[in-house]
Amino acid sequence: MQMNRRNFLIGGAASAVALGSTSLAQSAMRPLPLIPMTDLTGGIESRIALALAPSIHDFGNGAASETFGINNSYLGPVLRVKQGQTLPFDVTNSIGDVSTLHWHGLHIPGDVDGGPHQEIEHGQTWSPDVPIVQRASMNWFHSHTHGKTSQQTYKGLAGVMLIEDDASLSADLPKTYGVDDFTLILQDKAFDAAGKMTYALTGEVFQDGFMGDTLCVNGTIAPVAQNVPVGLVRFRILNACNARFLTLSMATGPVTVIASDGGFLPSAVQADSIFMSPGERYEILVDMKAVETNSLMVSFGEDEGDGEGLFGFFGGLLGGGGESAMTALTMTRTADKGFDAAMPNRLANLAPPRPEEAVVTRSFSLNMETGGDLVALAANWGNFCGDGAMAINGQPMNMDRIDEKVRKGDTEIWRINVDEQRHPFHIHGCSFRILSQEGGTPPAYAQGWKDMVHVQDGWSDVLVRFDHDAPAEAPYMYHCHILEHEDCGMMGQFTVG
Ligand code: C2O
Ligand code: CU
Ligand code: CU
Numbered sequence: 001m002q003m004n005r006r007n008f009l010i011g012g013a014a015s016a017v018a019l020g021s022t023s024l025a026q027s028a029m030r031p032l033p034l035i036p037m038t039d040l041t042g043g044i045e046s047r048i049a050l051a052l053a054p055s056i057h058d059f060g061n062g063a064a065s066e067t068f069g070i071n072n073s074y075l076g077p078v079l080r081v082k083q084g085q086t087l088p089f090d091v092t093n094s095i096g097d098v099s100t101l102h103w104h105g106l107h108i109p110g111d112v113d114g115g116p117h118q119e120i121e122h123g124q125t126w127s128p129d130v131p132i133v134q135r136a137s138m139n140w141f142h143s144h145t146h147g148k149t150s151q152q153t154y155k156g157l158a159g160v161m162l163i164e165d166d167a168s169l170s171a172d173l174p175k176t177y178g179v180d181d182f183t184l185i186l187q188d189k190a191f192d193a194a195g196k197m198t199y200a201l202t203g204e205v206f207q208d209g210f211m212g213d214t215l216c217v218n219g220t221i222a223p224v225a226q227n228v229p230v231g232l233v234r235f236r237i238l239n240a241c242n243a244r245f246l247t248l249s250m251a252t253g254p255v256t257v258i259a260s261d262g263g264f265l266p267s268a269v270q271a272d273s274i275f276m277s278p279g280e281r282y283e284i285l286v287d288m289k290a291v292e293t294n295s296l297m298v299s300f301g302e303d304e305g306d307g308e309g310l311f312g313f314f315g316g317l318l319g320g321g322g323e324s325a326m327t328a329l330t331m332t333r334t335a336d337k338g339f340d341a342a343m344p345n346r347l348a349n350l351a352p353p354r355p356e357e358a359v360v361t362r363s364f365s366l367n368m369e370t371g372g373d374l375v376a377l378a379a380n381w382g383n384f385c386g387d388g389a390m391a392i393n394g395q396p397m398n399m400d401r402i403d404e405k406v407r408k409g410d411t412e413i414w415r416i417n418v419d420e421q422r423h424p425f426h427i428h429g430c431s432f433r434i435l436s437q438e439g440g441t442p443p444a445y446a447q448g449w450k451d452m453v454h455v456q457d458g459w460s461d462v463l464v465r466f467d468h469d470a471p472a473e474a475p476y477m478y479h480c481h482i483l484e485h486e487d488c489g490m491m492g493q494f495t496v497g
Helices: 005-022 149-155 166-170 203-208 310-317 374-379 483-487
Strands: 037-039 048-057 065-070 078-082 086-093 102-104 129-131 137-142 158-164 181-191 214-217 224-230 232-239 246-250 255-260 263-271 274-276 281-287 293-299 325-337 360-367 404-406 411-418 423-427 433-436 452-455 458-465 476-480 491-496
Touching: 065 149, 137 232, 137 281, 149 483, 158 181, 158 232, 181 325, 203 374, 203 483, 214 325, 246 255, 246 281, 246 325, 274 281, 360 423, 411 423, 411 452, 423 458, 452 458, 476 483
Parallel strands: 037 078, 048 086, 078 158, 181 232, 224 325, 360 411, 404 491
Antiparallel strands: 048 065, 086 129, 102 137, 137 158, 181 214, 232 281, 246 274, 246 293, 255 263, 255 281, 293 325, 411 458, 423 452, 423 476, 433 458, 476 491
């Protein structure tokens, strides 16, 4: 079922109208907005148009917020594609400023990666042909404009790409979009007294990253509600916050995780809660045969900023029962028959990582303080280029400097060190395995394919290999995924060849 471009746009407009009308009934729980999905798994007939544009969006409170959207009034479409395809994109920028669109999680060459070197001027179209060679996984795309990533992504330049492969398409898993297979984009937002989305920078915002006090799901203020059939229900979840770590749990029962950033886990993992950094993705299953209603709970984990990691780790073990857990989404079972299968035990072949294969070890220190003036940077917003007050290995990001040169096909260990705060670290062009996270074994749900790892008080190690080229004119990035830190210079560039 391929949605053509005309329906696509109508779909976007229709969902905006639906949001407006539900906001009149403030007391009723808002329905979960279904992000318009473009299913290309059956074949690609024409170029795929993505239009980055300013828009007006109602987050469900009746106010007209100024946003950016990609074919929609806020955020982009869900693109469902298949391994082996080459995606012919036409990305048109009309936001009134330079932009870029990076494919986060994709194993693709540097020249189509959409990083800061592939700028799209206002009024221009970027037309990369993006080859999909990797396994089934949930990926995303967002602005990666040097010095402006945080602001542009916050305003709405982000969307989801679901890669399927033969195994995932024939797997015994729910896969009917909008019925038993849902994509959830979780974000924290700030709204002013009139209900309009706001974003403002100060030196402090640069320190912590921008945090809103309101949880949104797919561009609508939580909690949201969704009816589901009797059976298994699948949620593909993205933490698209600029800076917030989220703790997810279920109102009833454990969280059953089946996939992480880069693909399926070897088997389903049950956890009391999962801790998600900005940029991370997890897929979970909820058994709606056993219960009539269940809710996905999200906690901002505000008490964890003390550097003790109490909330993030032990708070996670306590599950969603903590006072700060909010209802993100309530599912209510209907009488309809749904996907009637047991929770799967085997999902994928995935051998343990083999660190003994590493031929190179690299070390990266994330630096919060380089002596740069954060307050001045914040005041100069929109007019600075990340040449800033944060750094990696003492060097703030510089577009003209290549920091690391990697040999294609080599297995490497990357050690990420930090001495202040917790940071989510991301590497372009690959999926890696986490060897250690914050000094310990990562939780079972984070032991599969990843492109995000977090670190505080010490280091995290990942085992990584790059199989695609990234030349000096189109290098890959590694960076902190607190977007304000990235914009402030906590980013570096590397080539692969
Ligand atoms: Cu999600 Cu370099 O970014
Ligand atoms: Cu990326
Ligand atoms: Cu950071």
